[in-house]
Amino acid sequence: MFKRLPGDEARNLVSTTPDTAVVFRPAVLKTPALVTFIVYGWRFLAALVRTTWRHPVAVAIPVTLGIIWNVYGWPAAASTLGFAVLSLLAWACTAPGSFARLVGWRLLAWWRLMSVYRRHWQSVMDVSGLAKRVHGHVYMPRLLRVTCDGWADRVTVRMLGGQAVKDWTDRIDNLAQGFGAASCRIALLKGGRLLITFPRTDPLAAPMPALPIPDEPTVGPVEIGRQEDGKPLRLKVHGTHVLIAGATGAGKGSFLWDTIRGLLPAMRAGRCEVWALDPKLMELSFGRELFQGRYAADPAECADLLDEAVSVMQKRATRFAGLQRSHSPTVEDPFVLVIVDEVAFLTAYQPDRQLRQRTSAALATLATQGRSVGVGVMAALQDPRKEVMNIRNLFPDKIALRLDESEQVDMVLGDGARDRGALADHISPVPELGAGVAYMRLETSPEPIRVRAAYVSDTDIRAMVAYHGQAA
Structure with a gap:
């Protein structure tokens, strides 16, 4: 604070040097030494209590050693310290977990x-x-x-x-x-x-081989890879819909085949069916025997297969009305997973307008009404723009592999995902480093998690076909 002059005295001040401003010196308050000692003593005690509260073990160790040294001498303190260190080493070797x-x-x-x-x-x-x-x-x-x-x-x-x-x-x-x-x-x-x-x-730095086929039939969550913290990645497919987006070579096929691999025992037991739409004729055709006739590559056949899935969904909804609100997989009413690879070709790039409209309408119907009756959709695409896939918000669970632009991250995972650390546009284009690496945002959590799907090779797919052909 500045010292204030009484009345109009400041206005009437005259300086003998016109270029020199009048300087007002701030008032100095001298604190008594006793008050200074009390303030610093209180701060020291508060810091001591806070440190003891936050780090009790770190405080107790030197205090205990100091007491032993003072009472029994330094040899006793050194022996105690050595015994504690050896005990900790023995514990670390015998029970590291x-x-x-x-x-x-x-x-x-x-x-x-x-x-x-x-x-x-x-x-x-x-x-x-x-x-x-x-x-x-x-x-x-x-x-x-x-x-x-x-x-x-x-x-x-x-x-x-x-x-x-x-x-x-x-x-x-x-x-x-x-x-x-x-x-x-x-x-x-x-x-x-x-x-x-x-x-x-980074536990995801190295590619993962295909995971073993589960022993027990299950419709999920199925284990398909690993999370960034080293824990198994389990993807929910029953009771939800999944959208997968990624550039060419990012590893979308890994998520598709890992999901099918995890569902194989349930497929063989008749409690699950996978319907495949493969307009690219390169990804899912390699294991078409797994789909038992529910495979389509021609755009018209894809639209027909989607219409059939809508029919199954509506018939189940009619039978379940008033009786049950959720689906439990059985042989009579198996879980149906509709996998659509390169969905953008069917919804945006297909030159036949009528087929585009049929496909989009069927996908929208399945995405809005299929969860409760056991019909799920897993769709993969390269371009996540709204004009390419205008129903992407109907997919509760979303996966973003390597993307070309930072704006595409929020298009796939939702607003603010990239700000929270989902840097899908920074994933390495080198296959050994980035293939199958993705950020996943689930319906149950808004926070994106970094994951990597296991790589399913052609040999693994052939083994899956042979496994599925065996008697259950």
Whole structure:
């Protein structure tokens, strides 16, 4: 604050040097030493309590060793420390799983907190523009917690008052580079808190061979690959519809054949049927024996097969009306999965207008009414624009493989998906690195997850045909 002159005295001041401005010196308030000691003492106690509360183990270890040293001498303290270290090593060797869960990941989280995030927090927040300066005072987002597992660091942050999630999602590249990660993903928790995920390793870097055919018949979720955190990827196909989009060579066929592979036992048991539409005549024709006559490649035949699926759906709906609201697969009423490869050729690029309208109308009818009666649709396409596929919002579950443009990511996965870390346009075009890698957004969760489907080779498809031909 500035010292104010009484009355009109400031207006009447005259300087002997016209080019020199009158300077008002701010008033200086001298704080008593006792008050200063009390303030700093209170801050020290608060920091001590906060550190003890947040890191009880890290505080208890030096305190315990100090007490033993003071009471029994340094040899006893050294022996205690050595015994504890040897016990932890023995635990890590004999039961690595429980050691990592209870001790190892906690130690790693503390080390990453101190050596990476807390060390660089202020500079990264300042440079990326997430810290704010108001009247000379710096307001910094608060770093709350760091947890680790075998795949990534998860950092919990409290945003500044008035900040939005978009302020952070617009700076994911800054955050990843600032903390030395290849990428990062941001999810809103609650109460102004964010969960920022920084991957340390990539379990999806290498292609996966075809998964074993399940032993028990099931209509899903079927295991088709692996998630970014190393967990199995299970895709729900019964009771939903799935849209798959990706550029040429991105690996759409992997998702199609992995799904069929997971459904094989149910197909052989008569509880599931796969109907295939293959206008490209290259992907699904290799295993057409699996579809038992429910295979079409000609556009007119594709439209007829879709109309037949609509008829099956409507007949079931008539029989189920007033009796049941959901479908359970049986031999009499098996789950029907309609797989459409290169659906854009049938809905947009087909020169026959009447066939386009029939195909679009049948797909829209199946997508709006088929879930509850056990008729699902899995459609794959290259171009996700609305004029090419105007019913894409009718598919609850969506998968985006490598795409050519960043705008296409939100077209497939929904608005804001790319801001949340679904960088499908950054997937490598090299087959060994990017084929089958995708971002998946499920109906049950708005957050995209990075996945990779297993690769099903021609030899695997032949084995599937032979398996299906065996007696159940």
